Structure formats: structure tokens, C-alpha cells
Amino acid sequence: MTGDATAPELALRVLQQLWLGGVRDVVLAPGSRSAPFALALDAADRAGDLRLHVRVDERSAGFLALGLTTGSRRPVAVVTTSGTAVGNLLPAVMEAHHTGRRVVVVSADRPDRLRGTGANQTTDQAGIFGTFAPCHDLTAALASEDLDAVVSQACSRRGPTQLNVQLDGDLLPSDTDPHAWWHRPDDLHDPAAAGVGRSGVTVTVTGVEASVSVRTDGELLPLGPRTVVVAGDDAGPAARLLAQAADWPLVAEPTSGARVGRQALRTGRLLLTTDLRGDVERVVVVGHPTLSRPVTSLISDPSVEVLSVRGRDGVATDPGRIARVLDVVPRVEGPDAPAWFDAWQSADARLSTLIDSGLAAPQGDPARPPVGEGVSPLAVAAVVGAAVAADTTLVVGSSNPVRDLDVVATPWTPHEHRFVVGNRGLAGIDGMVSTAVGVALGRPRAARSIAYLGDLTFLHDTNGLLVGPGERRPDLTVVVLSDDGGAIFSTLEQGDRRYASAFERVFSTPHGTDLAALCAAHHTAYERVDDLDRLAAALAESPTGTRVLEVPVSRADRRHEAAWLRDLARQAVPTRDGRP
Incomplete structure (x- = not known):
């Protein structure tokens, strides 16, 4: 861009670069300062190049963008005006940061010369999200190649990014023809047409999750130690494939993308309250497990060897600070001795039957949950x-x-x-x-x-x-x-x-x-x-x-129901002295 660029021209350039970065959904929470973005987005939507979603509540708009990027596996932008509107995006930005979701915040701002002057709806909003999202404070004076690089990086990096766009002068385009407010960059092909997804990787949806090809260059684990695989949120298919290859029990949360197939235990978290828990010698953690204290206790136990794989946000779940952190899910050369998994599978079947029988029992039956x-x-x-x-x-x-x-x-x-x-x-x-x-x-x-x-x-x-x-x-x-x-x-x-x-x-x-x-x-x-x-x-x-x-x-009776489940788990797994 040059210093002569108008606010509508700067807004158009940012939107065109978002389009080139793969953005096809944009959420807009309307306001005055963001007017040039709003008009260009409406024209792009009418042209069929972008899908525009208008919301009046910025907090909801941020989470709508989060959901759109989760479902589509593409970067999604959310556009706001200046002032408190930007602050309302913080909860969604925090969630995007901790899950590696590609949400691009485009916050319209007053020019820098008005900061600290008491000008209406002017605050220090550049970098407002702190450690949760890097910020680029953009002006019309920024060179075109630098602006293009910044927007491209925002679309491809894991996690959220803030593009704080200073808009000065007249906000509305001089041309009243809507066709002039937006035009698709015609010198490059449509990057979305080839199915380009996160970080330029072609995405396919399989099982319960959208996934990419599973890497097979992870560390080779020796067989022998009695091992459990824990799959937390967004673990993906790699956790299941590891458990399947090694014939290990898999404790997979519903949102893990790994609660699939023979190795996955339905009642894994309850079984970790029984004597089976004491036999665990090693645990491999994939994804972000958060649902239960028995799982947190297991992966925080210093007497257990814990291996934790970094998630999409670059963090390995290790609440006890005892894990050896891996960048890639490990691998094995073949299945382990079958007795280990058979014990867990049998206990899981018994406990599942007890729970289902109780849920199906008529009113007044002692087997029924309280x-x-x-x-x-x-x-x-x-x-x-x-x-x-x-x-x-x-x-x-x-x-x-x-x-x-x-x-x-x-x-x-x-x-x-x-x-x-x-x-x-x-x-x-x-x-x-x-x-x-x-x-x-x-x-x-x-x-x-x-x-x-x-x-x-x-x-x-x-x-x-x-x-x-x-x-x-x-x-x-x-x-x-x-x-x-x-x-x-x-x-x-x-x-x-x-x-x-x-x-x-x-x-x-x-x-x-x-x-x-x-x-x-x-x-x-x-x-x-x-x-x-x-x-x-x-x-x-x-x-x-x-x-x-x-x-x-x-x-x-929620507290009594939790006690009922723990009691059923004890019935399903005999204690060491043989008592139920």
C-alpha cells in the first residue's frame, strides 16, 4: 500500500489477502469504524466469493467464527469495529489459542494519532489479546508485500491472530456501485478449490474427526510395560492407531476423535478407580484430556512412566510436570501380550452391562440409579x-x-x-x-x-x-x-x-x-x-x-449417581483379595 491509499482501499486489500489465504467465511459485528469492511464483505457475499455472517453481539460472533473454523477446517475471520467491541472477542480468542484454531480477528481502529486523546471509541486495542494472539497493527503506509505476508501468515499459523487495521479519513467508498466495493484477486487461482486446509495440507474427514495422514516417524516404544493410551480432546486417529497396533487399552474422551473401534473403552475413567489402575506402568497421552480426576491422577503419578505428545497448540498435557514430552505420537513394532488388554476389555464389558441394566430398570428397582x-x-x-x-x-x-x-x-x-x-x-x-x-x-x-x-x-x-x-x-x-x-x-x-x-x-x-x-x-x-x-x-x-x-x-441426586457409578465399578473389577 502507499500513503495515498484510502480506508476503503486498505480494507479491500486486507479482505483480498484473506481470500487468497483460504478464508471463505467471515463473521461481521457491525459498527461505524468497520464500515469499509462491511460494504466490501456484503459485495463479496453477493458475488459468491465469501459467506458473510452478520451478528450483533461480538462475543457470539467470536464463537461463531470459532465454530466455523472447527467445522470447515479453514481459517475464518471475524470483523469488529473499534473500542469495547474488540474486547468482547477475548473468550473466543482464548479458546482458539488453547486449541490451535485459526481465527483471524480483523479489528477496525482509529488512526494512531487519536490514541490517548480521549477521541470517541478510541482505546489501546492493538495487542489487546496479549499472549493469546499476536497482533499486527496495520496502516495504509505499509508496503503491499509486507501487508500480504502478514495476512498470509495469519491465515496459515495455528491459533488466532489479530489484524488491527487503522482506518483514517473517509470510511465510505466514493463509488456508489456495489460492484466496485469488492473484486476477487484475478491473478491467482482459488486456493480453496484444491481442498487446501490447515497449513496447506489437504484435509480428509475420517472416523469421528477431520484428520490428515498420520506420521509414522515417531519414537519406537518397547513392548512389555503395562501401557494405557489416554486420548484427550482433539487427539485424532493417531492415538487409536497406536493402541490398535500395540493392543493396549484406550481411554478416549468423546471429543478426542479416537473413541472408535475395538481398543476404545467405554468406561475407562471409571475403571481407573479400581484395582486395574494400580497395574498401569506406562501411559501415553495424546490430545488434551480434561474430563476426569482419575485420568488426571494417572497422568500425574510420578510412579508411572508418562509420555505426552504435543497438541496442535504446541502444548503437551502434563499437569504433574512429570511427563517426557514428544513431538509425534510414538510407534510400536507389533502387539503386546494380549492378557493386559483382555483384562480391561472384560472389565469394561461387565461394567457397561451393569450401567445399562440399571438405566433400564423400572422405578423402584434397587439396580436403578438414584x-x-x-x-x-x-x-x-x-x-x-x-x-x-x-x-x-x-x-x-x-x-x-x-x-x-x-x-x-x-x-x-x-x-x-x-x-x-x-x-x-x-x-x-x-x-x-x-x-x-x-x-x-x-x-x-x-x-x-x-x-x-x-x-x-x-x-x-x-x-x-x-x-x-x-x-x-x-x-x-x-x-x-x-x-x-x-x-x-x-x-x-x-x-x-x-x-x-x-x-x-x-x-x-x-x-x-x-x-x-x-x-x-x-x-x-x-x-x-x-x-x-x-x-x-x-x-x-x-x-x-x-x-x-x-x-x-x-x-x-447427581452426587448419589456418581457414587452409584463408583460402586458399579467396584462390582465389575474384583479386588486383589478376590472380594467384589
Whole structure:
């Protein structure tokens, strides 16, 4: 660029370079300073070169962009105006940082000469995300080749980047013809046409995850030590392939992309509370495991050899700071002795049968979990897990829904193109409705898209339903496990009866919100579901647009339910002296 470039010309140049970097979806939260971006984006959308998604809430816009990049496996840009609008993107940027998602923040800014002057909506927003996203403060004086290089790097690097664009002078183009506001760079081919994905690697979707070819140059592990493979969030197929090659038990979280096939244990986290845990001599950690204390205890045990593989964000999960860190998933030359895996597989089958029998038991049967009247939350999760058929997308919220799935979801069949994801980088409940909408929009060819969220998670981002007329809406079913509060805390230390006097107010936080009325206000289809058969039937349907299925459950017995699961695990695995 040159010093003579206008604000509309600078905005157009940035958008053209984003297009060349593979960006095909852009989320816009409108404002005055970002006006030249808005007009160019509208023209690009009308031309069919970009898909524009307009949202009025910047926080939701950021998570929509996060979902779009998760679903499409391409870089996605989110454009805001200046001031507090940029700050509202921080939660989504933090999540993108911890998961290596390519979200490009394009923040329109006032010129540098106005900083520190008290000028309206002017603040120090360049670099506002600190360590979570590198920032490039761009002006019209920047040489074209330098601007091009910066934008190209933002599209290709893992994790988020902020492009803070100083726009000076007249913001609106002098030409009133919309065709002049955007034109595709015509001197280069379309990089998206060849299926170019992250870091220039051609992406294919297999199993439950989008994956690339698995590297086979990892360290060769000796056989012999009794080994468990732990697959956390975004582990991908490499964890499963290692466990399969070595015939080792695989404890794979639902969003790992590895909860597939024979080696994956359905009840792995519960089995780690039994005597089987004491026999583990080595553990290989792939991805980012966050769901259970038994797993965290295992991978933090200094008496166990722990090998942890770096994730997409460059970090190896090692909460105990004891692991030997690897850059690539290790390999083995053949299967280990079968007795080790056979013991885990048999225990997993016994425990799964005990759980399923209890869930199917009639009211009053002592085998039934202690949930009182109504539907068991675990039974709801089992129905959702069973609905994840071939070519299905599932976005699962944090707190209880993903943990329930971790206990009751039977490992899925390989090579059926399932896609199960969540925001597990920081494991927060923030932005999940918008994330789910983005994931569904990013995978338009999925047979069906489902989101499984708790009621507080749903309410925390109801602005994700705030979609204007004419905006793209996915075919998405949102299942809300509705227990009027934060049930997960009852299973933690603060759920002990010693804290009962304060617990309901400061942890459970009942809200009494009428979800039907809320959905009606957003013109979103709603159905209350009190029957598991109806839930299964609804999840087999192919609705048009977004709909919400509210499944009311009780949270009164969550702590007792957790104790019931631990007791079943002890029944499934005999103790060392032979007692059950």
C-alpha cells in the first residue's frame, strides 16, 4: 500500500489477502469504524466469493467464527469495529489459542494519532489479546508485500491472530456501485478449490474427526510395560492407531476423535478407580484430556512412566510436570501380550452391562440409579450418543453432558465420518450455542447436526439464537439437558452437605427460565421432551433450521449417581483379595 491509499482501499486489500489465504467465511459485528469492511464483505457475499455472517453481539460472533473454523477446517475471520467491541472477542480468542484454531480477528481502529486523546471509541486495542494472539497493527503506509505476508501468515499459523487495521479519513467508498466495493484477486487461482486446509495440507474427514495422514516417524516404544493410551480432546486417529497396533487399552474422551473401534473403552475413567489402575506402568497421552480426576491422577503419578505428545497448540498435557514430552505420537513394532488388554476389555464389558441394566430398570428397582422420578441424565446421554450415526456432527457442551457421554457412549464404528467436538481448550461453557451454529454451518453436507448442552450453557449464549432475517441458519438440533442450575458442582467438594446452607445460591444457581418463551422470542422451534423414545425419534429426524429440545431432569441426586457409578465399578473389577 502507499500513503495515498484510502480506508476503503486498505480494507479491500486486507479482505483480498484473506481470500487468497483460504478464508471463505467471515463473521461481521457491525459498527461505524468497520464500515469499509462491511460494504466490501456484503459485495463479496453477493458475488459468491465469501459467506458473510452478520451478528450483533461480538462475543457470539467470536464463537461463531470459532465454530466455523472447527467445522470447515479453514481459517475464518471475524470483523469488529473499534473500542469495547474488540474486547468482547477475548473468550473466543482464548479458546482458539488453547486449541490451535485459526481465527483471524480483523479489528477496525482509529488512526494512531487519536490514541490517548480521549477521541470517541478510541482505546489501546492493538495487542489487546496479549499472549493469546499476536497482533499486527496495520496502516495504509505499509508496503503491499509486507501487508500480504502478514495476512498470509495469519491465515496459515495455528491459533488466532489479530489484524488491527487503522482506518483514517473517509470510511465510505466514493463509488456508489456495489460492484466496485469488492473484486476477487484475478491473478491467482482459488486456493480453496484444491481442498487446501490447515497449513496447506489437504484435509480428509475420517472416523469421528477431520484428520490428515498420520506420521509414522515417531519414537519406537518397547513392548512389555503395562501401557494405557489416554486420548484427550482433539487427539485424532493417531492415538487409536497406536493402541490398535500395540493392543493396549484406550481411554478416549468423546471429543478426542479416537473413541472408535475395538481398543476404545467405554468406561475407562471409571475403571481407573479400581484395582486395574494400580497395574498401569506406562501411559501415553495424546490430545488434551480434561474430563476426569482419575485420568488426571494417572497422568500425574510420578510412579508411572508418562509420555505426552504435543497438541496442535504446541502444548503437551502434563499437569504433574512429570511427563517426557514428544513431538509425534510414538510407534510400536507389533502387539503386546494380549492378557493386559483382555483384562480391561472384560472389565469394561461387565461394567457397561451393569450401567445399562440399571438405566433400564423400572422405578423402584434397587439396580436403578438414584435419580428419583423422571428421566435419568445418563439415559439422556446414552440416547444422544446412539444418535451419532454415520455422517453426523455432534457438538457437546462442557460440564455434565460431555462427562455423561464419557460414561455411556459406546465407542463408535470406524470410517463412518462422524465429527464430535466441543470447546475443551479451556473447558468453559461460554459461547457454545454460537460454536454449535458455526460448526454446523461449516459442515453443510453432514447428514444431521446435533448440539448437546446443559441449561446454563445454553442460557449463557442465547444470543447465539439472535440471527437476523436473511442470515444463514443451519439445520441444527440443540438438546438442552435442563436441570435448572449447575448440577456439576454437587459432585465436587462443595457439594458436601457441610456446605448445604450456601450451596443452592452460590453454586447451583437456579434460574427458573422459561426456555419455551425464550425460544419463541427468537423465533426458534421448541419442544419439551419427557420421554426417551420421543427423544430418540426426534434425533433421527432431519429438521429444517434450528430447533431446541428441552429434556427436563432432576439435579437432586447427581452426587448419589456418581457414587452409584463408583460402586458399579467396584462390582465389575474384583479386588486383589478376590472380594467384589
